Amino acid sequence: MASSLPALQAIAADIVSLGDHERRAAEVLHSNAWAYFSGAAGDERTLQANRSGWDALALWPNVLRPLAEGHTRVTLLGQEYAHPLLVAPMAFQRLAHADGELATAYAAAALGAGFTLSTQSSLALELPARAVLETTGRGPLWFQLYLQHDRGFTRELLQRVESAGYEALVLTVDAPVSGVRDRERRAGFRLPAGVSAVNLQGLSSLPASRDDGMCAGMLRHAPSWDDLAWLQSQTRLPVVLKGILRSRDALQAARLQAAGIIVSNHGGRTLDSAPATATALPRVVQALRSGGHALPILVDGGIRRGTDVLKAIALGASAVMIGRPVIWGLANAGAAGVAHVLRLLRDELEIAMALTGCATLADATEALFGDESP
Numbered sequence: 001m002a003s004s005l006p007a008l009q010a011i012a013a014d015i016v017s018l019g020d021h022e023r024r025a026a027e028v029l030h031s032n033a034w035a036y037f038s039g040a041a042g043d044e045r046t047l048q049a050n051r052s053g054w055d056a057l058a059l060w061p062n063v064l065r066p067l068a069e070g071h072t073r074v075t076l077l078g079q080e081y082a083h084p085l086l087v088a089p090m091a092f093q094r095l096a097h098a099d100g101e102l103a104t105a106y107a108a109a110a111l112g113a114g115f116t117l118s119t120q121s122s123l124a125l126e127l128p129a130r131a132v133l134e135t136t137g138r139g140p141l142w143f144q145l146y147l148q149h150d151r152g153f154t155r156e157l158l159q160r161v162e163s164a165g166y167e168a169l170v171l172t173v174d175a176p177v178s179g180v181r182d183r184e185r186r187a188g189f190r191l192p193a194g195v196s197a198v199n200l201q202g203l204s205s206l207p208a209s210r211d212d213g214m215c216a217g218m219l220r221h222a223p224s225w226d227d228l229a230w231l232q233s234q235t236r237l238p239v240v241l242k243g244i245l246r247s248r249d250a251l252q253a254a255r256l257q258a259a260g261i262i263v264s265n266h267g268g269r270t271l272d273s274a275p276a277t278a279t280a281l282p283r284v285v286q287a288l289r290s291g292g293h294a295l296p297i298l299v300d301g302g303i304r305r306g307t308d309v310l311k312a313i314a315l316g317a318s319a320v321m322i323g324r325p326v327i328w329g330l331a332n333a334g335a336a337g338v339a340h341v342l343r344l345l346r347d348e349l350e351i352a353m354a355l356t357g358c359a360t361l362a363d364a365t366e367a368l369f370g371d372e373s374p
Contacts, residue, residue, distance in 0.1 A: 015332070015340070016344075017305075017344065018304045018305070018325040018328070018341060018344060018345070019304065021325060021328040021329050021332055021337070021340075021341055022324075022325070022328050024328070024331075024332050025096075025327070025328035025329075025331040025332055026038070028331045028332060029095075029096060029331050030095075031187055032095075032187055032188075032189055032190070032192070033095040033096060033331075034187075035183040035184050035186070035187035035189055036092070036095060036184055036187075036189050037090075037095070037096065037324060037327045038183065038324065039181050039182070039183030039184055039269075040179070040181065040183075040267060040268035040269050040272070041179030041180055041181055041268060041269055041270055041271065041272040042179070042180055042182065042272030042273070043182075043272060044268060044272065045268075045272050045273050046265050046268035046271070046272050046273060046274045046275075046276070047267065047268030047269075047302075048268075049268075049275070049276040049279075049302075050265070050267070050268060050276050050277055050278070050301040050302025051302040051304065052276065053276030053277065053278030053279055053302065054278050054302055054303065054304075054305075054307075054308040054311055054312075056278070057278065057311045057369055058369065059307060059310065059311065059352070059356055059368050059369070060356075060367075060368055060369065060370060060371055061355055061356045061357060062356060062357030062358075063357060064357075065357030065358075065359065065363075066359060067354055067357070067359045068359075069359060070350075070353065070354070070358075070359035070360060071359075071360055072084065072346070072349060072350060072353070072360075072361060073360070073361075074318060074319055074361060075318075076114075076140055076260075076296055076318060076319055077140070077167070077168060077238055077259055077260065077296065079140065081112065081114070081139050081140065082112040082137065082139070083112060083113070083346055083349070084309065084313060084317075084318065084319035084320055084349075084361065085111075085113045085114070085139070085309070085319070085320060085322060085342060085345055085346060085349075086108075086113060086114030086115070086116060086139060086140065086142075086298070086319055086320070086321045086322070087104060087108045087113060087114060087115045087116060087321070087322055087326050087338075087342075088116060088267075088300050088321035088322060088323040088326070089116040089117060089118040089119075089142075089144030089170060089172075089242075090118055090323055090324075090326065090327060091118045091119075091120035091121065091122070091197070092120060092121075092122045092191065092195055092197070093121070093122055093123075093327065093330060094122035094123070094194070094195045095122070095191075095192070095195055096327050096330045096331040097330045097331060097334050099334050099335065100121075100122050100123050100330075101117060101118075101121050101122065101123045101127075101128050102123055102127055102128055102131060103330060103334045103335035103338060104128075104326060104330055104335070104338050105117070105128035105129075105131055105132045106131060106132060106335045107329075107335045107336070107337075107338035107339040107342065108132070108138070108139060108338070108342065109131075109132035109135040109138040109139070110135070110335075110339055111339050111342040111343060111346070112137050112138060112139050113139045113342050114139035114140040114141070114142065114319070114321075115128065115132065115138075115139065115140075115141055115142070116142040116143070116144050116170055116321070117129075117142070117143050117144065117166070118144050119143075119144055119145055119146045119157075119197070119199060119200065120146075120197040120199075120200070121197070121198065121199055122195050122196065122197070122198060123198065124198055124199065125143065125160060125161060125164055125166075125199050126160070126164045129141060129164040129165045129166060130164070130165075133165045140167055140168065141165065141166055141167050142166060142167060142168045142169070142170050142240070143161045143166040143168075143169055143170065144169075144170040144171075144172060144242065145157075145158075145161075145169050145170065145171050145172070145231075146172055146175070147171065147223040147227055147231065148200075148203055149204075150203060150204050151230075153202065153203050153204070154231075154234075155234055157199065158234055158235050158237075160199075161235075161237070162235065162236065162237060166237065167237065167238075168237055168238045168239070168240055168259065169231070169235060169237050169238070169239045169240065170240045170241075170242050170262065171223075171228065171231065171239055171240070171241050171242065172242045172243055172266075173223065173241050173242065173243040173244070174242070174243025174244075174245075174264065174265070174266055174270055174271075175243065175266060175270050176222035176223070177222075178269075178270070179266070179269050179270040179271060179272065180272070181269065225252065225256065228241070228253075228256055228258070229256065232256075232257070238259030238260070239258055239259055240258065240259050240260040240261065240262060240296075240298075241253045241258045241260075241261045241262065242261075242262035242264050243262070243264050243265075243266060243270075244261045244262065244263055244264070244284060245263065245264075245265060245274060245275060245277075245280040245284075246280075246284075247283050247284055247286075247287035247288075248287075250284045250287055250288055250297075251287055251288065251291055251293070253295075254288060254291065254293040254295055258295065259295065259296075260295050260296040260297065260298065260318075261284070261295065261296075261297055261298070262297075262298040262299065262300060262321065263277050263280050263281045263284050263297060263298070263299040263300075263317070264277060264299070264300045264301060264321075265277055265280075265301055267300070267301055267323050267324065268301070276301070276302070277299050277300065277301035277302065278299075278301075278302070278311070278312075278315070281297070281299050281312065281315045281316065281317060282315045282316060282366075284297060284316075285297055285315065285316030285317075286316075289316075296318040296319070297316060297317055297318055298317060298318060298319045298320065298321055299312050299315075299317045299320055299321070300320065300321035300322070300323055301323075303320050303321075303322060303325075303345075304325065305345075305348055306344075306345055306346070306347065306348020306349035306350070306351060306352045307348065307352045308320075309345060309348075309349045309352075310349060310352040310353060310356065310358070310364055310368070311368075311369075313361050313364040314364040314365055314366055314367075314368045314369065315366065316366075322341070322342070322345065325341050325345075326338050326341055326342075328341065329341035329342075356368055
């Protein structure tokens with residue numbers, strides 16, 4: 001992989017938070033890439049709401065609790081992992097660094113974090129899997145899927161994913177079309193030469209239609225609940241649904257035997273004015289609990305501190321996914337930068353747990369958000 005030593009020196013000198021990584025990445029990234037990674041849909045209200053949603057939650061510390069046997073371990077899809085941090089699926093990571101998804105996968109594995117590869121990865125899906133599959137202590141290795149209009153192509157893609165060793169599918173369900181991303185349009189965003197969605201090579205174009213209808217005919221091929229059933233029939237891998245905000249959608253996912261759900265608004269990149277994930281998460285959790293469903297619930301969107309991770313767990317999440325900060329670390333120092341981002345979050349999570357009296361993540365409940373009556 002490309003050398004990261006100069007950037008490593010910068011990390012040691014003055015980058016001590018994810019906010020510092022963001023500021024440095026804004027200087028390092030080409031304006032084209034910065035517009036793509038940092039921008040969101042419309043007026044970016046949902047992007048801003050994701051942050052303010054976590055900020056609005058105050059943590060009430062518990063004191064003099066026994067902490068000596070504390071840990072951050074979690075169980076996801078039947079496997080135990082060291083902590084609840086996973087890397088969210090993000091496309092075209094070679095826009096941020098020449099090593100792209102390979103560097104991110106290495107860093108995640110080294111830090112025991114989960115790694116989710118995007119369908120729109122800028123590297124062949126086999127490369128990151130081969131690099132980290134045998135790493136001791138790694139986190140989960142998942143593949144994010146956009147269902148394609150060509151089912152034959154999708155079957156072949158699924159066969160590649162399974163053969164490569166991925167352990168679950170993350171089906172994105174909240175993006176039948178792309179959001180209106182003003183920053184990208186102002187920047188005239190284009191993928192540079194050498195960066196493309198290599199795992200979609202060979203996919204046929206959408207069939208022509210005399211009556212395109214809404215969104216240039218793309219909605220004729222938008223996935224439905226029936227497509228989830230079809231997907232489950234085509235793979236032996238568990239299917240996790242990403243992009244759930246409504247309680248009734250979470251309940252439908254559970255009824256159709258989804259292996260888990262990810263409460264997500266796509267980082268604010270699809271529907272502007274969608275609710276913050278911190279707002280949607282407790283509603284989804286309550287609905288599933290009331291319905292007797294125990295499937296794992298993950299959340300992403302706006303998580304920038306270990307305290308945010310603890311808040312997500314206290315609201316009922318099993319784990320969290322980290323998106324843009326991973327790209328900032330990648331831009332700043334390749335694999336070392338991603339590892340630094342993940343290490344900062346894990347360290348901050350442990351400190352937040354200690355300062356709120358949580359020996360384990362099971363101790364993090366909604367009681368952290370309010371003072372009990374004497």
